[in-house]
Amino acid sequence: MQPIVGRAWVYGDNVNTDVIFPGKYTYTVTERSEIARHALEDLDSTFAAGVQPGDVIVAGRNWGCGSSREQAATCLVYSGVGAVIAVSFSRIFFRNALNNGLPAIVCPPAVAAIRAGETVTVDLAGCTVHCASGVFTFPPLSEKVLEMIEAGGLVAYVKRRLGAVPGGATAGLA
Amino acid sequence: MGAQTFAQKALARAAGLPTVAVGQVVDARPDVILSHDNSAAIRRIWLEFGQARVLDPARLAITLDHAVPAPTTRHAQNHAEIRDFVREQGIRNFWEVGRGICHQVLSEEAVVLPGQTILGADSHTTHFGWLGAFGAGIGRSEVAVLWATGELWLRVPESLHIIVEGTWPLGVTAKDFALRLIGDLGADGGLYASVEFSGPAIQALSLESRMVLPNMMAEFGAKTAYIAPDDAVFAYLAPRWAARRRRLGEPVDEPLEEIMATFAAGALYPDPDASYAAVHRYDAARLEPYVACPHAVDKVVPVSALPHTPVQQAFLGTCTNGRLEDIAAAAQVVAGRRVAPGTRFLVIPASSQVLHEAVRLGYVTTLLEAGAVIGVPGCGPCMGNHMGIPAPGEVTISSANRNFRGRMGTADAEVYLASPAVVAASAVLGRIGDPREVTG
Ligand code: SF4
DSSP states (O other): OOOEEEEEEEOOSOOBHHHHSOGGGTTTOOSHHHHHHTTTTTTOTTHHHHOOTTOEEEEOTTBTBSOOOTHHHHHHHHHTOOEEEESOBOHHHHHHHHHTTOOEEEOHHHHHHOOTTOEEEEETTTTEEEETTEEEEOOOOOHHHHHHHHHTSHHHHHHHHHHHSTTOOOBOOO | OOOOOHHHHHHHHHHTOSOOOTTOEEEEOOSEEEEOTTHHHHHHHHGGGTOSSOSOGGGEEEEOOTTOSOSSHHHHHHHHHHHHHHHHHTOOSEEOTTSBOHHHHHHHTTOSOTTOEEEESSGGGGGGGGGTOEEEEOOHHHHHHHHHHSOEEEEOOOEEEEEEESOOOTTOOHHHHHHHHHHHHOTTTTTTOEEEEESHHHHTSOHHHHHHHHHHGGGGTOSEEEEOOOHHHHHHHHHHHHHHHHHTTOOOOSOHHHHHHHHHHHOOOOOTTOOOSEEEEEEGGGOOOEEEOTTOTTOEEEGGGOSOOBOSEEEEOHHHHOSHHHHHHHHHHHTTOOOOTTOEEEEOOSBHHHHHHHHHTTHHHHHHHHTOEEOOSSOTTTTSSSSSOOOTTOEEEESSSOOOTTTTSOTTOEEEEOOHHHHHHHHHHTBOOOHHHHHO
């Protein structure tokens, strides 16, 4: 698994799904590039235009609280975000992120250390975050989750398993 | 294995296992899979699996509610796609535009029963804890996977025990308690947890008030929430369940008492010595009306702490507080009074049954005479789709569950959350106020 390398976009606690991807777009905006254009619209108006592939979001507690809307995760994926590192995640966002192949990493010391704009490297296989002030480790994601992320997310993973074991697949996350 | 919480028992049953431990990951088979206006998007994901039929159409429940009637061509197209899917897959638990909000409709139609599991592409699926079911919100891809395979992994959560004793003061509601709890412990106070309520003040709540608590627990970070089902719950569900079965052409021969007894037998209760991650006790008598301030549901203050906050819009409705008793409470506050100049009062019943009863009992007339606007049953402006979007700079007081920036469709508008009586009082006063100020 290739390390993720990008600049850090740093945000605070309790960032909710409505500011990550506004509810008013959920039934009408369906095209990937258009979804990406609205990413973090009501949180940071500079994000959608400035984000580069591999960039990393660094957040406080309860990132992604609120709605179950999956676009809160996919708008970041379509924007090229490589990973989200947070103190904690809301549970539905956490599932949606991993299901869409977006690593959601719980690592409070890295969050405390990383400054906006600095370059961050996330090594999923080695469970480490590298930044200007040091190297921090995080608890490993389960084998199954890593397998799913590598497969490109839940749908791709289940597709593969449905093909292999017709009618017998299960998938998902805690 | 030792004593079990509700969540352990419910997930053991859903996974077909004798017992499960906290932290264990299980393959759960939910009894009901909920989706709404997002069903067209879920269908597009499901199509990738190459199946001609969903695994078990009887377990799907779909309600058109989030943007109804369709405000734009795009929304209308979205609904049309869902109707096609419903027809082609033979989904019988389907409710059209105007029937009401998914959580309310599935409750009224007794689609979910005590002890069952419902997973939904809606964060407020925790709602079904009011009847003793395990309800949890999941993402669209996960619902697509459930349509295809019928199973999804779930981690067995830790449980929090919330005990409420004492009696409720006049004018203090379940909504006030939910706001107080979230204000005290934070929007992540129940993160990943099953929030299990008990105590005399909880059992004393009407069924409609019980619905408020598990619904609001989505704002507490909870995975699921639970109130022990009693005879009132079984008596509510039995005739509704029988009526739906008959409408679907399935004969129901048992008398209602027998149906109630079957529901009671299926109910799950935590063991008295079950272990909880934390226990929190409240005395209902010491609560008062509360308000959550913009833009966070845990920025909670007593209504008395906001002496001068003008409101341009008061919104009564949603799956949290759009039921008959909520409309009754509002009608009582505004009876013989007028909505303040410069303020709009928007009332959207949570379902067609609620609207019908509110008409029959005269509440709608009272509200109209006071100058309120009555909307089509559904989510209305709750998530910013249509029918009551505030202008920039405006302040709304709402009976909904969420006041995030932009939630109602306008980023630079402010939303305060409160009980129906506080919303109605604010409509009359033109500023945030206590109903006791209005009715004396
Ligand atoms: S009323 Fe609001 S919170 Fe409830 S289901 Fe509709 S949009 Fe969601």
